[in-house]
Amino acid sequence: MAAESAATGGPQSALFQRRRGRQLFEQAIGWVLFLCAAVTVLTTVGIVLILVIEGLQFFGDVSPWEFFTGTKWTPLYTNQAFGVLPLIGGTLMVAIGAAFISVPVGSVTAIYLSEFASPNVRAVLKPILEILAGIPTVVYGYFALTAVTPFIGNFAEPTIFNAASAMVVVGIMTIPMVSSLSDDALHAVPQDLRDAAYAVGSTRFEVTTRVVYPAALSGVIASYILAASRAVGETMAVTIAAGSTPNLTWNPLESIQTMTAFIVQVSLGDTPHGTIEFRTIFAVALTLFVMTLVMNVIAARVTARFREVYD
Amino acid sequence: MAAGHPTVTRDSYVPRLSFRQTVGTGFLALCMAGTMVGIVFLAVLLTDVWRDGVGFLRWEFLEAFPSRFPERAGFQSALWGSLWLIATTAMLAFPIGVGAAIYLEEYAPRNFVTRAIQINISNLAGVPSIVFGLLGLQIFVRGTIGIGPSVGGGFGRSIIAGGATMALLILPIVIVAAQEAIKAVPPSLREASYGVGATRWQTVWHHVLPQAFPGILTGTILALSRAIGETAPLIMIGALTFVAFRPEDLLDPFTVMPIQIYNWVSRPQADFHDLAATGIIVLLFVLLSMNALAVFLRQWTGRRYGR
Numbered sequence: 001m002a003a004e005s006a007a008t009g010g011p012q013s014a015l016f017q018r019r020r021g022r023q024l025f026e027q028a029i030g031w032v033l034f035l036c037a038a039v040t041v042l043t044t045v046g047i048v049l050i051l052v053i054e055g056l057q058f059f060g061d062v063s064p065w066e067f068f069t070g071t072k073w074t075p076l077y078t079n080q081a082f083g084v085l086p087l088i089g090g091t092l093m094v095a096i097g098a099a100f101i102s103v104p105v106g107s108v109t110a111i112y113l114s115e116f117a118s119p120n121v122r123a124v125l126k127p128i129l130e131i132l133a134g135i136p137t138v139v140y141g142y143f144a145l146t147a148v149t150p151f152i153g154n155f156a157e158p159t160i161f162n163a164a165s166a167m168v169v170v171g172i173m174t175i176p177m178v179s180s181l182s183d184d185a186l187h188a189v190p191q192d193l194r195d196a197a198y199a200v201g202s203t204r205f206e207v208t209t210r211v212v213y214p215a216a217l218s219g220v221i222a223s224y225i226l227a228a229s230r231a232v233g234e235t236m237a238v239t240i241a242a243g244s245t246p247n248l249t250w251n252p253l254e255s256i257q258t259m260t261a262f263i264v265q266v267s268l269g270d271t272p273h274g275t276i277e278f279r280t281i282f283a284v285a286l287t288l289f290v291m292t293l294v295m296n297v298i299a300a301r302v303t304a305r306f307r308e309v310y311d
Numbered sequence: 312m313a314a315g316h317p318t319v320t321r322d323s324y325v326p327r328l329s330f331r332q333t334v335g336t337g338f339l340a341l342c343m344a345g346t347m348v349g350i351v352f353l354a355v356l357l358t359d360v361w362r363d364g365v366g367f368l369r370w371e372f373l374e375a376f377p378s379r380f381p382e383r384a385g386f387q388s389a390l391w392g393s394l395w396l397i398a399t400t401a402m403l404a405f406p407i408g409v410g411a412a413i414y415l416e417e418y419a420p421r422n423f424v425t426r427a428i429q430i431n432i433s434n435l436a437g438v439p440s441i442v443f444g445l446l447g448l449q450i451f452v453r454g455t456i457g458i459g460p461s462v463g464g465g466f467g468r469s470i471i472a473g474g475a476t477m478a479l480l481i482l483p484i485v486i487v488a489a490q491e492a493i494k495a496v497p498p499s500l501r502e503a504s505y506g507v508g509a510t511r512w513q514t515v516w517h518h519v520l521p522q523a524f525p526g527i528l529t530g531t532i533l534a535l536s537r538a539i540g541e542t543a544p545l546i547m548i549g550a551l552t553f554v555a556f557r558p559e560d561l562l563d564p565f566t567v568m569p570i571q572i573y574n575w576v577s578r579p580q581a582d583f584h585d586l587a588a589t590g591i592i593v594l595l596f597v598l599l600s601m602n603a604l605a606v607f608l609r610q611w612t613g614r615r616y617g618r
Contacts, residue, residue, distance in 0.1 A: 022510060026510050026512055029512045030414075030511075032410065033410045033413050033414035033418055034418070034419075035410075036406075036407045036410030036414060037410070037414040037415055037419070037428050038428075039479075039482065040411060040428065040431055040432050040435060040483065040486070041427075041428060041431055043435060043446070043482070044431050044434070044435060046450060047438065047442060047443075047445075049456050050445060050456055051442070054449075104345065105348045105349065107345075108341055108342040108344075108346065109342070109345050109346045109348075109349060111342050112339075112342035112343060113346070116342060116343075128349075128350055128353065129346075129349050129350070132352070132353055134536065134537070134540075134602070135353075135356075135540070135595070135598075136541070136594060136598075137540070137542065137543075138540070138542045138569045138573050139360070139540075139591050139594070139595070141573070141576060142360070142572065142576050142584075142587055142591060143356050143359065145576060145584075146359075146584055147355075147356075147359050172348075172352050175348070175349045176349070179349075201326070203328075203331045203332055203334075203335045204339075205331070205334055205335030205338045205339075206331065206335075208338075209338075226437070230437075232439070233438075233439025233441070235439070235440065235441045235542070235543035236542045236543055236569070236573065239543075240573065240576055240577065260439065260441050260543070263441055263445075263547070264441070264543065264547075267444075267448075267546055267547050268546060273453070281445070282445065285441070285442055285445050288439060288441075288442065289438065289439070289442050292437060292438065292439055293434065293437075293438075296434060296437040297434075300433075
């Protein structure tokens, strides 16, 4: 009976107090959880701030014109030159070369898994292919240096460090990205479309290439762009395999240097903080960050804009 | 019907069926061959690493510290460094990631801010890992944003700095995995809980989280297995390559398995390359064990919570 009077009692009652405490606790929890989510926003803000602040200090000493149009990159030598084009060229060469492997191989893999393979085969093959994406990139670097380069040496004469071996391993490691994202896109095409195409007498090949693939095109193209973005940001395999020679060339048998490999090279050396040499890595990283961001945003746009909406 | 379309007659329809089916078979063969490319490459890579590395694979390899002499060099400091780093990363990324996922799924209002957070998370997942390394170098190692005084001097080139950097790196993966797991909990469960007067947090803590836990755990372990193979960000924050001791606390300098492997790969002598292959075998074994654990936990806890 005492509890009943407390329940109907005024603001001083025990139950009222308990409920008030409960509400405060609930609010506090809400704020703590919000702060957890805010960490991700702070991370982005932190990345942008750091790259921009150090980058601006760099561009106080080196004009952006010289940086983006110069064709010589020797910031660590006494005769300094700050033209980032050789690094961008090396990065793009590896990314494009890798795309020549990952796009065709990933696409046909996705088509096989989505359109041809039985559920059992699919259940076995998909996880195996995912392993390719899970292998640490330093392992790919090792393999490129000790196996791929000697293999290429059977047909051509690559230098010990060469862009071609990096292209091969980066291409292979991005296959699962293309294949699984494309596979999702192909899978999302409604069965009705296939049935309709079969009903007018198409073969499986025609259904796949003329109906299903075009219908999934936005997702498929997004997967290509994301794989290329991943290749641009790839670090360890290209650092180990492609060498550290900033070199504006289109010959994949030569040693080059990518943007990421340059950043690693500087941070492994004993370049002191606060010097212009050290700030180059922030300018290069800013360029890299903007490049990958643009590619990721384009991929997201492509998916959203050209998606065929079914049902 | 055909009368309405005089240009189409029975004669204009040439099925060429056998030709079209041959093309289809050729295409199927192409697709199968393409699928095999990845699998064959994986097999070649694994056998190549095994062949190179098995020579040094013995107990002393795990017990010894790095050395100038390949036959005496070992993996102990790297192995322990990786374990310390992963434990630190998990300690930071798990609560923050799950908290963020709960916020986004159960608390967040459907408004501009929430959408912005969600878009930001998917963008973060696409930022190259080496950029996270620069973030860690400035914020956690040096305690500065590059301008103005250093706040508290940072943690130096220590395990805690590496763990914090890695936690930020895998946070998007943990959050997305946890969100998926929370989404999969049926709404009727929440409604029943609210129906008997539970508050929002009571509902989350007693009903949603236990149901979502296997999925969250699996996602976190897979994210951690990504962290254990990451090299670039740790090179940025200066994880040392020659560490001849086990780390003892969070402020100690450290090295990790991938960095030690990188160090061995980048030496010219072939013996060190084989040593790198031995290191890779150990690293892949640890990765495989973590993935097996993830699968096992999903199966086991899944049964326990009756889903």
